Amino acid sequence: MSASPTPPSAHQADLPPGIGAQAGRAHDDAQWGAFAAADSAAEFCSSWLSLQCAQVADARTGMLLLEQSSGTFVPAAVWPSEQTDVTYLAAAAQQCLRERRGLLLREHPGALAIVAYPIELDDQLQGAIVLDVAERADDALQRVLRQLHWGVGWIETLFLRRQNSDQQQTLQRARAALDVLAVAAEQARLEPLAMAVVNDLASRFACDRVSLGVDRQGRARLLAISHSAFFEKKSQFVTALENAMDEALDQRRSVAFPPADDNASGIAIAHRDFAAARTACSVVLNSRGIGVGVLTFERDDGQPFSSEEISTFEAVSALLGPVLDDRLELHRWLAGRLVDLLRDWSSHLKDPRRPGFRVALALAAVLTIGVFALDGDYRVSARAVVEGEVQRAVVAPFDGFLHEAPVRAGFVVKQGQTLASLDDRDLLVERQRWLSEREQHQGRYRDALAKHERANANVSLAQMQEAESQLALVDEKLTRANIVAPFDGIIVSGDLSQLLGSPLEQGKQLFELAPLDAYRVILKVEDRDIRDVHAGQKGTLVLTGLTGEALDFEVHNVSMAEAEDGKNVFRVEARLARSDLKLRPGMEGVGKIKVGEQTYAWIWTHRLTDWLRMQAWTWLP
Structure with a gap:
């Protein structure tokens, strides 16, 4: 990229031609050399503005404005010297920044002209350059604007370099912070975490010592020192270090001694007393906006911590703070929480x-x-089952074979309805035999009477009476061979439909029959609640099959205990207040017996209290 030749200045015009040209080239080379060797942004801007003004003929004054903070623009360079008064260029600079376009301003013909050009990067206004030049034609002024447009590219390069440098620094800080966070995340307990973090930070940032303190009731307490397994908590060194940590905690900001930047450093009196000939820097670890700890970095060589290092420490603390807060919360006892x-x-x-x-x-x-x-109704809950108030057992009347069984469990039967019948063929044959014997003995009895054989008559009479008794027994069995329901009810148990033709022993239970209008409730109360239950108490029952209706009952009897499902329960009998419900024996639900009134706190905690008392009695000597 080549620049247009620089016009000779006023003092160069008085020199001989050869000497003036050599002086101009030397001056031009000096400006380009300063521009190429600029180490800081201020030197870069100053040399760049000098070059721009040298490229424009008859330029009197130049000013470069750059954005310092949001919406604030300040002079970054002034030409020909820093003492030049450029206040009269402020109006043109403001107009250029406001309109964001190149401007050519003249007060009246023959006066000086002001040229202003904005500096933008990625549609963001970064500043403006304003030059005071001699009056010239419009074409010449347009060439000045083009020259400024060409030169602004160097300023944009400065911003790009600065942006790239900031991104690189941010990336480096983020990488370091994530590495430290990974080290901390590997430790599940507070003390190992603190030791691992301070050791890693000391080696990573070339520090002679790194210490970690935590906030305990508004005061910093030392938790770990790098490369030190133990330390004396009441030593003078630890006290001075904790005072320095308190200084950072109280200000809620990073504190360094010697300070890296006078404008950014806070009060460092405790750090000065602690560091002495060394350098120290403390950064606060925050979690949810609250300071939970402090990291203190030390160097014995006296080399101050740079602003970049302090920014890296703050990035580490930003990620480490929530992790430390979580470990502190887990480390505290219940009283501390x-x-x-x-x-x-x-x-x-x-x-x-x-x-x-x-x-x-x-x-x-x-x-x-x-x-x-406040008091509430204390009720004892228990599992409940409905049973018939009377349950009749139907048994086999004599030994025989099952002939018919038309009903089984669950059938509703009427009084006199056949439940089962036994095979009566053998009984009919036996009846005929006993009828024949009776007729024979009766004939012998008559012959003996006719012959006046009193002894034979008595024997025949006895044998005839025996036959009649046997005949009556057979008739009774024939009558009982057809087993009928003694009353209206429901078959609770028994199913003989698969046993037709099988032999039955006398007295074997065939069915259980319960009435349809008389029921009782069996409540299975646990032994821990039986002390509060007695006869006469009332309660409410809700059955699984009738959840929409609560049934009232009254406790009738407290029976003996029995084991059920590994628990000791008592059978409590109760009577229902109503008998016109569509209940079935075997229906289950939950019953609650009203015991009395107690406070809600006692009702909800008495079982826990009883359990604790029992455990204390079991384990105490």
């Missing part, structure tokens, strides 16, 4: 911006008082 919770509640209660918290706390207090002061 309770104290923190009460402290938070106290601050919320005093905060006028939290009226809802006050209302919620008041409601919780009222509820707590109500739980301990």
Whole structure:
């Protein structure tokens, strides 16, 4: 890229031609050399503005404005010297920044002209350059604007370099912070985490010592020192170090001694006393806006910490703070967590911006008082099953074979309905035999009477009476061979439909029959609640099959205990208040016996209290 020749200045015009040209080239080379060798942004801007003004003939004054903070533009360079008054160029600079375009301003013909050109990068306004040049034609002024447009590219290069440098530094800080976070995440407990972090930071940033302290009730307490397994907590060194950490915690900012930047450093009195001939820097570890710890870096060679290093320390602390807070929370005992919770509640209660918290706390207090002061119905819950009040067993009347069984469990039967019948063919044959014998003995009895053989008559009479008794027994068996229902009811158990033709022994239970209008409830109360249950108490029963209706009952009897499902339960018999319901024996549900009134706190905690008492009695000597 080549530049247009620089016009000779006024003092060069008085020199001989050869000497003037050589002086101009020397001056031009000096400006380009300064531009190429610029180490800082200020030197770069100053040399660049000098070159731009040298490229424009009859340029009197030049000013370069750059953005210092959001919306604030300040002079980055002034030509021909820093003492030049450029206040009269302010109006043109403001207009150029406002309109964001090149401007040519003249007050009146023959006066000086002002040329202004904006500096933009990625559609973002970064500044402007303003030159005071001699009056010239419009074409010449347009060439000045083009020259400025060409030269602005160097300033944009400066911004790109600066942006790239900032991104590289940010990337390096992020990489270091993530590496330290990975080291911390490998440790599950607080002490190993603290030791691993300080050792890693000391080696990573070439520090002679790195210390980690945590906030304990507003004061910093030393937790770990790099490459030191133990330290004396009450030593003078530890006290001075904790004072330096407190200084950073109180200011909620990083503190370095010697300070890297006078404008950015906070109060460092404790750091000065602690560091002495060394250098020290403390950064605060924050979690949810609260300082939870402090990292202190030390060097014995006296080399101050740079702003870039302090920024890296702050990036590390930003990621490490929440991890440290989490480990601190896990490390605290219940009492410490309770104290923190009460402290938070106290601050919320005093905060006028939290009226809802006050209302919620008041409601919780009222509820707590109500739980301990108000009484409620204490009821003992137990599993319940419905049984028939009377359950009749139907048994086999004599030994025989099953002929017919038309009903089985679950059938509703009427009084006199056949439940089962036995095979009566053998009985009919036996009846005929006994009828024949009776007729024979009766004929012998008559012959003996006719012959007046009194002894034979008595024997025949006895044999005839025996035959009649056997005949009556057979008739009775024939009558009982057809087993019928003694009353209206439901078959609770028994199914003989698969046993037709099989032999039956006398007295074998065939069915269980229960009435349809008389039921009782069996409550299975656990032994820990049986002390409160006695006859005469009332309660309510809800069955699984009738969840929409609650049935009232009254306790009738407390029976003996029995083992069921590994628990000791008592059978409590109760009578239902109603008998017109569509109940079935065997229906189950949950019954609650009304015992009396107790406070809600006792009702909800008495089982736990009883269990604790039992455990204490078991384990105490």
